[in-house]
Amino acid sequence: MLDRAMNIWVENVTAGGVILTDLLIKEKAKVFAELFGSAPLASLPEERAKLHQLLSRFTPDQIYNIDETGLYYRMPPNQTLSFKPVLGQKKDKTRITVLLGTNAIGTDKLKPWVIGNSKRPRPLSRVNFNHLPVHYRGNPKAWMNSEIFEEVLLDMDRHFRLQNKRILLLIDNAPSHFDPNYHPPEDEMEDLESTSTGTSQNQGRRRRRQPNISRLQLTHVEVAFLLPNTTSHLQPLDAGIIASFKNHYKRNYCRHMLELFEKDINKEKINIKESIDYLTDAWENVTEETIHNCWIKTGILPSSTNEDITDATQAQREKIDDEVANINQIIRELGATEDPRGAVLADAINDYFLDLEKEIPTEDVLDDNDIVRLIQEEMCDGEINEIDSEKEEIQVSLDNALKSIQTWISFFEQQQSDEFNIDDLYIFKKYFKITKRLEFQSKKQIQITQFF
Template sequence: VGTTTMHDILKNSEKWLVVTADSVDTIKSRHCKHPEMEDALFMWFTEVRGHGAAVNDEMLLEKGRVLGERLGVQNFAYSKDWLANFKSRRGISHHRLHGEAASVDMTAIVAGCAELQQTLADYSPDDIYNFNETGLFYMLGPSRTPATAPVAGHKKSKERITVALFCNASGTDLRKPIVITRAKRPQCFGKTFQPTLYTEYFSNAKAWMTLVIFQEIICAFDRDLRLQGRHCILLLDNASSHAVTGLQLTNLKLHFLPPCTTSSIQPLDAGIIRAFKAHYRRQLVQLYMNCAEEGRIQTVDLCQELQMIRLAWRNVTATTVKNCWHHTGILPCDNAVTATATDEHDEDDLTLAEIQQLIRRLDPAAGPSAAAEYVSIDKEVETMQELNDDTIV
């Protein structure tokens, strides 16, 4: 996180900071001398760790000094004793914060799985949900096309939208996809197209997930559960846009996954999002293939994109969903969904094979991994504004 990141964390610390009983010793936290500075430092720590970066004691001390200066903290010794107390107050005293190797990460993953199994023991797989966002280059086709095919400039564009997905552990409820774009109502919608027939639709200048959008989604889900008379738990990563406070949720419990473990224990990251993108890109390549064969410009608009997103999500099978949840190891043995004989990778392989075949028709020289690379091309794209010193303070 760069030096331009901090102004907003400190200024909006109450809005952004999430303090849970699992992660913070609330009694001790009352006795810190500069709570605003510690809140900001903990927020920075959570954000950086959530991106998988290692943080050592020296980094914490230096960032504490920088944030303290921004907040007007004076005559304060950022000592090792203070740091030890800070880590204890924030529930991070038992984590190694320097040079974390793969073996240490595995320890964190094992511990995270054990903690989740205990937390989820009282819930049925039908009532355990996971939510996550992914960036999607919705217009991006394969890298090469036939020389005779007319190609619109934006067909090769990396125009990003954000797609948020959530589903339960049994694979019986894949909630309507959430799409965030830059345009509130693009021209292609005309007067009659209703995007909410296919997805939950939001817009802002950066097509990012925001705290306001996330709160609206969560409150709507809670209302839905209340009408159904259900009580569910929703697993989330520690993204800043998920840092809700003060929500009066009656039927939904939010549970945040341990930092730096989400790539291994978050079900949507364990293959569900990848399966969704494979189904989406199969449709997109087929569309571009048809355009090429018919001599039409290869292009896609937001109307088509929303319909393809909805269909792609529907094409993710319950088998794939259940197997991805099963492979994370986070479900308690008594409640664990049973992995079926058909592995989700078999379904993925079939979809990738179809994409590879279509790409080869567009480009006979395409390599054997073209489909896999195409499906994963936007895997690491940001879906929310990264916190910086300005956004922290």
Template sequence: KSRHCKHPEMEDALFMWFTEVRGHGAAVNDEMLLEKGHVLGERLGVQDFAYSKGWLANFKSRWGISHHRLHGEAASANMTAIMAGHAELQQTLADYSPDDIYNFNETGLFYKLGPSGTLATVPVAGHKKSKDCITVALFCNASGTDLRKPIVIARAKRPRCFGKTFQPTLYTEYFSNAKAWMTSVIFQEIICAFDRDLRLQGWHCILLLDNTSSHAVTGLQLTNLKLHFLPPCTTSSIQPLDAGIIRAFKALYRCQLVQLYVNRAEEARIQTVDLCQALQMIRLAWRNVTATTVKNCWHHTGILPCDNAVTATTTDEHDEDDMTLAEIQQLIHQLDPVAGPNAATEYVSIDREVETMQELDDDTIVDIVSTSREESCDGAENDVDGQDKSEPEPEPAPVTAREACAALASAIRFYEGAGNVKALDSLWDMLSELQQQRHITQTDIMSFFKKNK
């Protein structure tokens, strides 16, 4: 018989604390759970509740927590551990093809941060660099054939820039909490959705993960997806996304961002972006990460068995990354001719050390749980603290089919003059599809019966 808990926010907070301390390898017993549940319950305003052994048993059953005996200590980060991790992964992955082996990881992104220098006729006052940060989670397979939709975690459930019509899920999977961090609740929702997609396709895969508290899957029942956690303290050496895939994604994102800032400087407009534009650029940057880059990064980690290893291309693995950095460097010089030769490299790596899931204290746990509950009660259009509270620009009127056709026709004329055949093919396909939709007429119901006599 399914029983629902009386205080879900308190149990969410307690499980968040439990996964955090277990992520650090700490031992937890029943007495500690009861004591911490009482402390967090008081912080959340829970009254007249008996933190009994019966409630604790139900709590552990609901979250799939059981007793396990500890076995030794975690290995330190050294070459021995890395070599052992290689051997373990090669054995584990021997039964999977590169198409069926995935890696998942998060990174912080300063999505508004532009270059620091600019051209001017007179000295200009400095301004605070935008450090508005979101968490971007990426996952892909070893063959580079499946770069799944990027996942973005921001601070607002529905920022004002979204208006009433913008749909973030067209570009990314979108989540929110007070700190814009990955949590075990969000992670489990992502993994369950992936497992459901695999089950519908009759496909079995394995997913490699680093062993952080936000990746807790206690009690999760998966049918077509196997989770394999990388050895502690080795992920910087053997995790494919950390081997250059995330860096390539960020380089492509920042290339778009600097180009946008150059265009706005030429148009005398404010150099900034909102979250809508950031989601669009994130999707485009992730789509432009090539299969060659992905395969080379997986190959260089050395974790794939020889029989199933992806073949590294003969092209220098750094060529694509170098071209993107060169383009960023050129754009930065348009804004600041005295920028140093390493300006692009430093700019791309500026948020490399940003934490996507910091250590959680009681205040942070209560803040995350309380904010999530307030948003679910107050509706989808509320902002949370820290978001841009300025008045949004007036929302443009919906574009009609006639206007869209005219715009595509203008774009076709532009690319005809530029001689860009690839762009022309895509534009003609879109124009043809739109024109067909415009001319679809509803048939008379009697004609249906006449046709089927």
């Protein structure tokens, strides 16, 4: 029924001159699935049984799920610490796509992938990308695409090959997880299901659009695609893991804004580098218990009983409630300050958090202008994207770095708290020596060049 409805809809809208994208088709399919009265829900028990059989070949620490989420990483510019509306300024929709991944017991949270709208944003212009706590990529719309997703899979395969660990990876069948230009050979064709209209019957053949996984030659990652329109029920990341991640991000954002407010610093927005730091911390704070409960909640783990699912669902609900209560407490404290601006900022943060709760697209097909801009960035060989309005990070001099490290070492040595473990002090002294050597080499080079 769904296929028939989609065929009619596509014929109807294309006749009117509408250009369809994969994302639009996918969203429309979801609408029709709901209108047909829980068509996907009817298939959930069967799909869970299939997954039980598949997952039983692996131990829980070998079963992984990855998924993307969209994130408006900062408040609109018309709500700042100056609390003066900026007339005529559009609402800031600066957003990124974040890909998260973890195994079924939460003991291995993968390094996040972040996709921004610039290949090298100004705040990251002086940063060694290899030192970032995330994999950063950029394209004009900050969306996942098949090229980046293939890079994700290859990186995972390399990662687990080095560990000599074979894993099962569950993913949804989003368009970006497929190669739209790939067509299987004739022997991979499948029969089109018969559809009846009155007394006539139409049968045919169709090509399945397959993920171009085979040509990647993955050796340690086995990919399994979840049934369309069931991911909200069967995908662990969608069962509360991403929600917990966003709650921790909200908490970090609240603390950031509260600190600026208390110091009376008028700063309009956080930048992409700060956002990466906050989202990395947020991901680190998603607990193993939360992750494991979300996997159990989906009912796809072979060992999970109905009682386990009920308990995990209740525990996850209580966990989310606690996280939300913690965030609301910070906002209430901000709004209760004697400074009337605190209440204004609290309201602005609440409005921003409503945006964070909305479903944000994480993929689409690039239009001609996007492609041109992407090629221009590649021709610049990684130069900063001039469209990026964020400020460039100031380069730290060797002299300032040395002074800062020395100050920190002195501070460390003066502390009485057991939290400052003296065994950790060698790390700072190590980097002090390295920086000192770099400074010496730099001065030596300057002296040599004076003779020429």
